[in-house]
Amino acid sequence: MYANTWCTRCVPQFNQSRLTSVAIVLHDVRKRVLAELHLTRCKQYFRGAFDNAPLGLALVDSYNRFVRVNQTMCRLLGTDAG
Numbered sequence: 001m002y003a004n005t006w007c008t009r010c011v012p013q014f015n016q017s018r019l020t021s022v023a024i025v026l027h028d029v030r031k032r033v034l035a036e037l038h039l040t041r042c043k044q045y046f047r048g049a050f051d052n053a054p055l056g057l058a059l060v061d062s063y064n065r066f067v068r069v070n071q072t073m074c075r076l077l078g079t080d081a082g
Helices: 030-051 071-077
Strands: 006-015 018-028 058-060 066-069
Touching: 066 071
Parallel strands: none
Antiparallel strands: 006 018, 058 066
16 A cells, blocks of 8 residues: 555675675665655645635734735735735
Protein backbone atom coordinates (compact mmCIF):
# COMPACT_ATOMS: atom_id res chain seq x y z
CA MET A 1 0.00 0.00 0.00
CA TYR A 2 2.78 2.44 0.86
CA ALA A 3 5.45 2.45 -1.78
CA ASN A 4 9.06 2.73 -0.78
CA THR A 5 8.75 2.31 2.98
CA TRP A 6 12.35 1.14 3.20
CA CYS A 7 15.30 3.41 2.64
CA THR A 8 18.38 1.44 1.66
CA ARG A 9 22.03 2.30 1.41
CA CYS A 10 24.97 0.15 0.41
CA VAL A 11 28.27 0.80 2.16
CA PRO A 12 31.30 -0.96 0.64
CA GLN A 13 33.98 -2.13 3.06
CA PHE A 14 37.58 -2.06 1.84
CA ASN A 15 40.79 -3.53 3.20
CA GLN A 16 43.97 -2.36 1.49
CA SER A 17 42.03 -1.15 -1.56
CA ARG A 18 40.24 -4.48 -1.93
CA LEU A 19 36.53 -4.85 -1.54
CA THR A 20 36.00 -7.22 1.37
CA SER A 21 32.29 -6.85 2.02
CA VAL A 22 29.26 -4.70 1.49
CA ALA A 23 27.09 -3.54 4.34
CA ILE A 24 23.49 -2.97 3.43
CA VAL A 25 21.73 -0.52 5.72
CA LEU A 26 17.94 -0.62 5.84
CA HIS A 27 15.82 2.05 7.49
CA ASP A 28 12.12 1.52 8.01
CA VAL A 29 10.63 4.88 7.05
CA ARG A 30 7.03 3.73 7.34
CA LYS A 31 6.31 6.11 10.26
CA ARG A 32 7.64 9.06 8.27
CA VAL A 33 5.61 8.06 5.21
CA LEU A 34 2.46 7.74 7.32
CA ALA A 35 3.14 11.10 9.01
CA GLU A 36 3.57 12.78 5.62
CA LEU A 37 0.34 11.18 4.40
CA HIS A 38 -1.49 12.38 7.51
CA LEU A 39 -0.10 15.90 7.06
CA THR A 40 -1.23 15.95 3.42
CA ARG A 41 -4.73 14.87 4.43
CA CYS A 42 -4.87 17.50 7.18
CA LYS A 43 -3.83 20.21 4.72
CA GLN A 44 -6.50 19.08 2.28
CA TYR A 45 -9.11 19.06 5.05
CA PHE A 46 -8.12 22.56 6.20
CA ARG A 47 -8.04 23.89 2.63
CA GLY A 48 -11.49 22.48 1.92
CA ALA A 49 -12.96 23.83 5.17
CA PHE A 50 -11.35 27.24 4.63
CA ASP A 51 -12.25 27.61 0.95
CA ASN A 52 -15.84 26.39 1.34
CA ALA A 53 -16.73 28.13 4.60
CA PRO A 54 -19.95 30.15 4.49
CA LEU A 55 -18.21 32.79 6.63
CA GLY A 56 -15.55 35.20 5.45
CA LEU A 57 -12.18 33.90 6.60
CA ALA A 58 -8.75 35.42 6.31
CA LEU A 59 -5.27 34.44 7.41
CA VAL A 60 -3.07 37.40 8.27
CA ASP A 61 0.63 37.65 9.05
CA SER A 62 2.20 39.38 12.04
CA TYR A 63 1.96 42.72 10.19
CA ASN A 64 -1.81 42.24 9.68
CA ARG A 65 -1.37 41.69 5.94
CA PHE A 66 -3.72 39.23 4.25
CA VAL A 67 -1.93 35.98 3.49
CA ARG A 68 -5.01 34.09 2.33
CA VAL A 69 -8.71 34.85 2.09
CA ASN A 70 -11.66 32.74 1.03
CA GLN A 71 -14.24 33.65 -1.62
CA THR A 72 -16.81 34.69 0.97
CA MET A 73 -14.37 37.24 2.40
CA CYS A 74 -13.66 38.50 -1.11
CA ARG A 75 -17.37 39.04 -1.69
CA LEU A 76 -17.68 40.87 1.65
CA LEU A 77 -14.76 43.12 0.75
CA GLY A 78 -15.94 43.59 -2.83
CA THR A 79 -12.73 42.31 -4.40
CA ASP A 80 -11.28 39.16 -5.94
CA ALA A 81 -8.66 36.79 -4.53
CA GLY A 82 -6.01 37.90 -7.05
